[in-house]
Amino acid sequence: xxxxxxxxxxxxxxxxxxxxxxxxxxxxxxxxxxxxxxxxxxxxxxxxxxxxxxxxxxxxxxxxxxxxxxxxxxxxxxxxxxxxxxxxxxxxxxxxxxxxxxxxxxxxxxxxxxxxxxxxxxxxxxxxxxxxxxxxxxxxxxxxxxxxxxxxxxxxxxxxxxxxxxxxxxxxxxxxxxxxxxxxxxxxxxxxxxxxxxxxxxxxxxxxxxxxxxxxxxxxxxxxxxxxxxxxxxxxxxxxxxxxxxxxxxxxxxxxxxxxxxxxxxxxxxxxxxxxxxxxxxxxxxxxxxxxxxxxxxxxxxxxxxxxxxxxxxxxxxxx
Numbered sequence: 548x549x550x551x552x553x554x555x556x557x558x559x560x561x562x563x564x565x566x567x568x569x570x571x572x573x574x575x576x577x578x579x580x581x582x583x584x585x586x587x588x589x590x591x592x593x594x595x596x597x598x599x600x601x602x603x604x605x606x607x608x609x610x611x612x613x614x615x616x617x618x619x620x621x622x623x624x625x626x627x628x629x630x631x632x633x634x635x636x637x638x639x640x641x642x643x644x645x646x647x648x649x650x651x652x653x654x655x656x657x658x659x660x661x662x663x664x665x666x667x668x669x670x671x672x673x674x675x676x677x678x679x680x681x682x683x684x685x686x687x688x689x690x691x692x693x694x695x696x697x698x699x700x701x702x703x704x705x706x707x708x709x710x711x712x713x714x715x716x717x718x719x720x721x722x723x724x725x726x727x728x729x730x731x732x733x734x735x736x737x738x739x740x741x742x743x744x745x746x747x748x749x750x751x752x753x754x755x756x757x758x759x760x761x762x763x764x765x766x767x768x769x770x771x772x773x774x775x776x777x778x779x780x781x782x783x784x785x786x787x788x789x790x791x792x793x794x795x796x797x798x799x800x801x802x803x804x805x806x807x808x809x810x811x812x813x814x815x816x817x818x819x820x821x822x823x824x825x826x827x828x829x830x831x832x833x834x835x836x837x838x839x840x841x842x843x844x845x846x847x848x849x850x851x852x853x854x855x856x857x858x859x860x861x862x863x864x865x866x867x
Contacts, residue, residue, distance in 0.1 A: 572596075583622075585659070585670035591616040592623075592672065602674065623657075698772040700750055701757035709771035709779055713834045716783060721830025727783055728791035728826050731841035732760065732798070734776040735819030735853035744816070752816060755806050763798045779838060788826050788860075795822045795856040803854060819854035821845050826860045 575582060581599035583592040593616045594600040603615075606622050656675040696708040704712070716727045734756060741749040753776060760770045760778060769781040780798075782791050798820060805815040823844025825837045832840075840859065848857040 581674040583672040583674070585619060585672050586616075587669055589670070590619055592619045593617070595671075599674075701754055701772050703757050703761075703778070704769055704771040706771065706773050706779075709769060709773075709781065710834050710838075712769050713781055713837065716781060717827070717830050717832060717834065717837075720827060724828070726785040726788050726826070726828045727781065728785060728788070728824055729837045729841045730780040730782065730791070730795060730798075730856075731773075731823040731825075731838065731845040732778040732780060733821045733845055733849065734802070735821055735849075737776040737818055740816060740818065748816075752806060752818065756802060756818070756820075759801045759804075760798060763801045764794055768794075779841070788828070791824055791826060792856070792858060795824055795858075798822060799854060799856060821848035821853045822856035823848060824856060824858040824860070826858070 575596035576598075578596055579598055581602040582595045583599050583603075584595050585592050592603070594603050603617050603622060658673040658675070660671040660673070696705060697703065698705045713729065716725075719725050720727065734753075737749065737752065740752050753772075756776075757770070757772065757778070760780065764770060764780060764782065767783045769783070771779050771781075773779050782794060785791060799822065802818060802820040805817050823841040823846070825841035825844065827837055844857045844859045847859070848855050851857070
C-alpha cells in the first residue's frame with residue numbers, strides 16, 4: 548500500500564472515530580442526570596454531558612464547559628465519600644469490589660462507578676435528584692414490581708416468580724450436574740379452620756404456615772404460595788437427592804406443631820401438611836411437568852391420611 552492509500556485509510560479511521568465520539572456525546576447529552584468524570588485522587592470533576600456542565604455552572608458560580616476540571620469539594624461540599632474508596636484510590640490496591648457506591652446527601656443521590664482510562668483508575672459520578680416526589684415515584688414503582696411477583700397475604704413468591712425461578716433451575720441442569728427438587732405442599736384440615744373460626748383466622752393460619760415453611764427450608768430455597776392453602780417449594784442445588792426427603796420430613800414436623808397466640812382463648816389450632824416430591828437432575832423436564840408430578844405425589848400423600856410426604860421416584864425411598 549502506498550503513502551496516499553495509507554493516508555486515506557488513516558483519514559477514514561479518524562472520521563469513523565470522530566463520528567463515534569459525536570454519537571457518544573449526543574447520547575450523554577440526552578441523559579437528564581448530571582454525569583461527571585472524577586480523577587483517581589477524588590479531587591477533581593469534569594462534566595461529561597450538558598446536564599453536568601449546567602450543574603457545575605450553578606455550583607461554581609462561573610461558566611463551565613465539558614471536560615473542564617473543577618474541584619470536587621467545590622461542587623459537592625457535603626459529599627463525604629466512604630473512607631475505603633479514598634484509601635483504595637491512593638493506595639497500592641487497585642481493585643474495587645465494593646463499587647458502585649451509592650449515598651444520599653442533601654436531596655441528591657450519588658452513584659460512584661469505577662472506570663479505567665489509559666490504565667488509570669477513574670470514577671464516573673452520576674447525580675440524581677431525590678425530591679419527595681421522585682422518592683415517592685421510585686417507591687411506587689418498587690411496590691408495583693414487588694406486588695407483581697409476590698403473594699399479597701403471605702408476601703411469599705407467587706406462582707409467576709416461582710415458575711420463572713424453576714425454569715432457570717432446569718436450564719442450569721442442562722449445562723451441569725445439578726440436583727434440585729419441587730415440593731407441592733397442601734395444608735391438611737385447613738377447611739375445618741375456615742369453617743369453624745372464619746376466614747380472618749384462616750388467613751392468620753396461612754401466614755403462620757408460610758413462616759414455618761420458610762424456617763424449615765434452606766436460605767437458597769424458594770417457597771411460593773400457589774393458591775389457597777397450596778404452596779410450592781424449589782429445593783435448589785441439593786448435594787444429594789436424599790436431602791429433599793429430609794427437608795420434607797422437617798416441614799411435616801414443623802407444620803404439625805400447634806399454632807398458639809391466635810386469639811382463640813387459649814384454644815390451639817393444629818393442622819398438618821401433605822407433600823409431594825418431584826426430583827430432577829437434568830434438563831429433560833419442563834416446569835409444568837415437574838409441578839404436575841409433585842402435585843400428583845401430593846395427592847398420594849393426602850390419600851394416605853395426610854401429615855406425610857410421597858416421592859414417586861422410587862430411587863429415593865421414604866424413611867420408615
